[in-house]
Amino acid sequence: MCPPDDVSTPASHVLHRQLRHALPEAVAAGGVYLTDAQGRRYIDASGGAAVSCLGHGHPDVIAAMHAQIDRVAYAHTSFFTTEVAEHLADVLVRGAPAGISHAYFVSGGSEAVEAALKMARQYFVEIGQPQRCHFIARRQSYHGNTLGALAVGGNEWRRRQFAPLLIPVTHVAPCYEYRDRTAEESAEQYGQRLVAELSAAIDRQGGDTVIAFIAETVVGATAGVLPPVPGYLRGVRELCDRHGILLILDEVMCGMGRTGTLHACEQESVVPDLLVVAKGLGGGYQPIGAVLAQSRIVDAFARGSGMFQHGHTYIGHPVACAAALAVQQVIERDQLLDAVKRQGRGLRERLQSTFADHPYVGDIRGRGLFMGIELVAERSAKTPFAPEARLHARIKARAMAEGLMVYPMGGTIDGRRGDHVLLAPPFIVTGAELDEIVARLRKAIDGAVADAVA
DSSP, rough: OOGGGOOOEEEEEEEEOOOSSOOOOEEEEEBBBBETTSEEEEEEHHHHHHTTOOOOOHHHHHHHHHHHHHSSSSSOOOOOHHHHHHHHHHHHHHHHHHTEEEEEEEESSSHEEEEEEEEHHHHHHHOOOOOOOOOEEEEEOOOOOSHHHHHHHHHHHHHHHGGGGGGOEEEEEEOOOOHHOTTTHHHHHHHHHHHHHHHHHHHHGGGEEEEEEEESSSTTTTTOOOOOOHHHEEEHHHHHHHTTTTEEEOTTTTTTTTTTTSGGGGGGGGGEEEEEEHHHTTSSSSOEEEEEHHHHHHHHHTTTTSSSSOOOEEEEETHHHHHHHHHHHHHHHTTTTHHHHHHHHHHHHHHHHHHHTOOOOEEEEEEEEEEEEESSBBBTTTOOOOGOOOOOHHHHHHHHHHTOOOEEEEOOOTTOOOEEEEEEOOOTTOOOHHHHHHHHHHHHHHHHHHHHHH
């Protein structure tokens, strides 16, 4: 197979993300596979960007979308609600952490984070604390590409050229056990140290000026699947409660079943004030995201201004809600959370068997069908490859040449240094497909490393 850089396509009028090479054209998709115009098949081992939780072409989701289009394709939410939006909200609230009472639907993860930030700010205005105007977040986080989401995000290369446009945000250390926990610390002690750092940052800012702390429950694309250490998020929750600060958990990538529970925070026994979901909500069948809000936040709006002062043209889109509702119904009906746990164990075992002794793999981490591999030039010192080697890009090209879609990224450590590969296959993946994913990934990594060190 030829890598996609070699694909010859006519000049495009689409402003693609990358302008220096042509992309293959996807012409068909089914299950865990996509097919391009040349007939090449690719295993979607990353769900695109951890989106395609049911794989591609699921008949139940497609049927639900068709039925909704025939019924009501679009109704602006300043005039109407729809049965499908109400039903989806009921389903999400029923499965949400304690106290969540409402869902606010948008068109994707960045919009959902943006809405959560505004919701948090308005809440304090409504309850008479307008002096709260500051957010605290973490370095090496990613919360989206709209300006508010980019501001709270901690990915330096994404932020750098837009920095003059971003609101000031305090960033503290990520929970990055592989690199930052010392040999003298237990995992719990490391988590306590991070909570102490957050506490100091709140004190410097002034606890009564902080709106919220926002974090990915399990960090996704920017740092390559970083789970929290035991007790860390509970310590964060207690600290936020002490200062009256809201806790916003971003589960755009890690949520909606991806880690083996519907919400990743369930595994931490932590309840957020605002929970942001998107990718696995609609499985890629339609653009949709949501903010799940605690009742006291919505009640404050109801008692005060009587509205949430925010909105977009396509929020609560009926066809998007129909797709998301069908996705969630399939996950429940087919017991796919159990499948995620089972196949997640299988994926981890295969990765460990293949890469545990690999000279250029430093860490294998993750939960459920959400796994990351961090690449290093030297294992004992955890030395990253030189950024100029662009190892992540080499791995992506090699993987595509092997008929494999994975999600590599660079800048894992600090926005510039470090490389990782993220894996997030569909919940319907089989054991045989996991075998093929790991075998092809091994070829891609070995080939990319050989190119990088040559």
